[in-house]
Amino acid sequence: MKLVLSSLVAAMTAAAASPALAGPVLDEIKEKDQLICLVNPNSPGFSVPDSNGVYQGFNTDFCRMAAAAILGDAGKADIRGIGFSDSMKTLVADGAHMASRSITATGTRDADAGMAFVATTFYDGQGFMIPKSIGVTSATQLEGATVCAEDGSTTLLNIADWFSDRTISYRVENIADKTARLEAFFNGKCDVYASDVTALLSDRLLSDTPEAYTILPEVISAEPLTLVTQPDQALEAAVFWAFQVMLNADVYGITSDNVDQIIADLGSYPKAVNRLFAEDSATAEMAEKLGLPQDWAYQVISQVGAYSEVFEKHLGKETAFGLELNETANALTADGGQMYAYPIR
Amino acid sequence: MIPPSPPPPVKRRIRLSDVFVLSGIAVLLAFALANIQANMAAAGVHPGFGFLTKEAGFDVSETLIPYSPGSSYIRVILAGLANTVFLAGVCIILATVIGVLMGLVSVGPSPAGRWLAVAYVELFRNLPKLLVLLVLFVAAVNGLPHVREAMSAGPFHLSNRSLNFPVPLWDGKGWILLLALAAGLILPRLIEAHLQKHWGRSTPMPLSVLIGCPIVCVLAASVLFQVPSGFSVPELKGFDFQGGARVSLQFCVIAVTLGIYHGAQIAEVVRGGLQSVPKGQSEAAQALGLTRSQTIRLIILPQVIRIIIPPMNNQYVNLIKNTSIAIAVGYSDLMSVSGTVINQSFKPLEMMLITMGLYLVLCMSVATALNTYQARLIGRETR
Known part of the structure; x- marks a missing residue:
């Protein structure tokens, strides 16, 4: 609560101080030489502190992407863990520059003046997890069940819609504290745990016996998990196009490992690759207009990597999630997914 | 004995310094309001309360008033308020009973009792209440049986979900x-x-x-x-008990948490009150030939109650505000529904004002009631 109040106060003073210039937030980031980015404090695979207290994960890499593109150094991302509803308030109140914490883009949220939804980094959907022991194979058999969900999230609305559309009665346990919520589910206080499918996969790993739980086939909502920044055209453009660089890298098979090799021999690569890295390239022109480091596209790829690299590193087959990128909606359009690389020219 | 003369009447004169301070505050407030309004307008945000009649669209864990996701935001706020009032009422009774008992034990004749009371008070006033709540919740969820193996005593069933018990069918009669x-x-x-x-x-x-x-x-x-x-009568059907009445586990856990947490502080208030009555009072009463129960009822208690009402008032108001930690374990109180409404409607300023207003009214009514009671007590004695 203290955070909310202090952020409200901050909002008032900030609103008083800053006139609507193009790029004031981007200027502020460069002036402070630091980009404050909000993540979930405890979401394995997406953002968890490592043994040194540094946040690691899929979502945190997009904080690092933005810092690499804007400041030329991914290490200048000041990554902070914060709860879901406080993160949006903090952003609106100028307490952070951007958030990469699985926030679903919705019309009304985007219509709010304090937040800009910039680039969808993960296409997710809301699902149900159950203990295998209750012997249910479809969510339609959940008549009378108790559902645990995070307090204050869109999850609550999706469940209400889905169950009432099918006139299935249910009871909700809207628990804010994650430990309390998961303890409630793992101990059978609720029959079902509802959240985004990836969050379910990640939370399942927190159980002593992950194999005792399964995810039902129904995916009941569209959850485009999107990077949110403070409204600032230049900052939005920088973040959006940095993400497009990561997608383009996948299209052309560029990774953090081979990017130096490619640049050493740019002449023998397609025009589109040249437009990413050459000195008089499209990215250099963008850099001048947006006020980014001249080689920002190279910095993003060499320090963070291509989109598929980030995905594989944190959520892929080698990880506990074992997700196959091309089986999810997050594959490139060419591979049947929804990740569409915009042209950089 | 000559009765003390009444104090001279206060001169009603407004001091210049008061005028300066008050007008300074007024100017600051006006400036802040104008600034908020101007900046919200510049940012394209239009404050207003029209959203309150829109459909809430989300469910809450338990309600005392009829509510469904199709109901309006107003109704869900009322449902949250009713839950907060109910929880606060139960907690106040529990904390008072525990506090008075422990307070009495702490000045009682038994050394073991006194030691126990000190240990209890020191333990619970030195722990954060949210921690106590989470520990008790996790312990209850882990320790109590699954709903299918609920502990049953006749038609009463206790599981890690809820306490289920039969209720009479009134049929409106x-x-x-x-x-x-x-x-x-x-x-x-x-x-x-x-x-x-x-x-x-x-x-x-x-x-x-x-x-x-x-x-x-x-x-x-x-x-x-x-x-x-x-x-x-509650019966196990499908996933859960159907029929009868139900008190959720989280409600019980929060009630117990705040009961023992504030009980510890009330015990101290009561101890202080009891010890502040000079020993001479009860000795004088005995000298007059009053029995022990008469001494307590007529001499000690009236003085104690008068002394402890202001700090008790403080305890009750704190307790009401502390019910807001319920959000952590999934009890849909005012704070919980207000947070969800903010996330759905994105009207943070309006919802925070409403929430603050409701807590303010709630706490002030309890404080006013107790203050009135105390004023009556004092009035009765000086008459």
Whole structure:
């Protein structure tokens, strides 16, 4: 609560101080030489502190992407863990520059003046997890069940819609504290745990016996998990196009490992690759207009990597999630997914 | 003894410094409001309360008033408020009972009791309440059985979900029993008055009649009018118990948490009150020939109550505000629904104002009630 109040106060003073210039937030980031980015404090695979207290994960890499593109150094991302509803308030109140914490883009949220939804980094959907022991194979058999969900999230609305559309009665346990919520589910206080499918996969790993739980086939909502920044055209453009660089890298098979090799021999690569890295390239022109480091596209790829690299590193087959990128909606359009690389020219 | 002379009347003169301070605050407030409004308008945000009548669209864990996701935001806020009031009421009773008992034990004759009271007070006033809540919740969820293996005592069932118990079916005829109860309470008084009028002497009714009469009346009405018509008994069907009434586990855990947390502080208030009455008071009472119970009832208690009301007031108001930690374990109180409404409607300023206003009214009504009671006590004594 203290955070909310202090952020409200901050909002008032900030609103008083800053006139609507193009790029004031981007200027502020460069002036402070630091980009404050909000993540979930405890979401394995997406953002968890490592043994040194540094946040690691899929979502945190997009904080690092933005810092690499804007400041030329991914290490200048000041990554902070914060709860879901406080993160949006903090952003609106100028307490952070951007958030990469699985926030679903919705019309009304985007219509709010304090937040800009910039680039969808993960296409997710809301699902149900159950203990295998209750012997249910479809969510339609959940008549009378108790559902645990995070307090204050869109999850609550999706469940209400889905169950009432099918006139299935249910009871909700809207628990804010994650430990309390998961303890409630793992101990059978609720029959079902509802959240985004990836969050379910990640939370399942927190159980002593992950194999005792399964995810039902129904995916009941569209959850485009999107990077949110403070409204600032230049900052939005920088973040959006940095993400497009990561997608383009996948299209052309560029990774953090081979990017130096490619640049050493740019002449023998397609025009589109040249437009990413050459000195008089499209990215250099963008850099001048947006006020980014001249080689920002190279910095993003060499320090963070291509989109598929980030995905594989944190959520892929080698990880506990074992997700196959091309089986999810997050594959490139060419591979049947929804990740569409915009042209950089 | 010469009664002390009343203080001279206060001169009603406004001081210049007061005017400066007050007008300074007013100017600051006006500036802040104008600034917020101007900046919200510049940012394209239009404050307003029109959203309150829109459909809320989300469910809450338990409600005392009829509510469905199709109801309006107003209704979900009311449902949250009702939950907060109910929780606060139960917690106040629990904390007071625990606090008074422990307070009495802490000044009592038993050294073991005193030691126990000190240990209890020191433990719970030195722990954060949210931590106590989470520990108790996790312990209860882990320790109590799954709903399918619920502990049962007849029609009462306790699991790590809830306490389920039977409730009478009133069929809207509950008022008949209330009427019978009222009749049973008044009847002995009427007989008393009648006897006094005709026989001209006061014959107080024995206690057995005063208690027995209402019971007989209610039972007679219950049999005669078949109220309640039956009982709704909880039965395990599908995933959970159906029928009967249900108190959720989180409600019990929060009530216990705040009960023992504030109980510890109330115990200290009560101890302080008891120890502040000089020993000479009870010695004087004994010298006058009052019995021990008369001493407590007529000499000690009136003084203690007068002393402890202001700090108790503080405890109650704190307790009401502390019910907001319920959000952590999934009890849909005012704070919880207000947070969800903010996330859905994105009207943070409006919702925070509403929430603050409701807590303010709630706390101030309790404080005012207690202050009025204290004023009456003092008034009665100085009369």
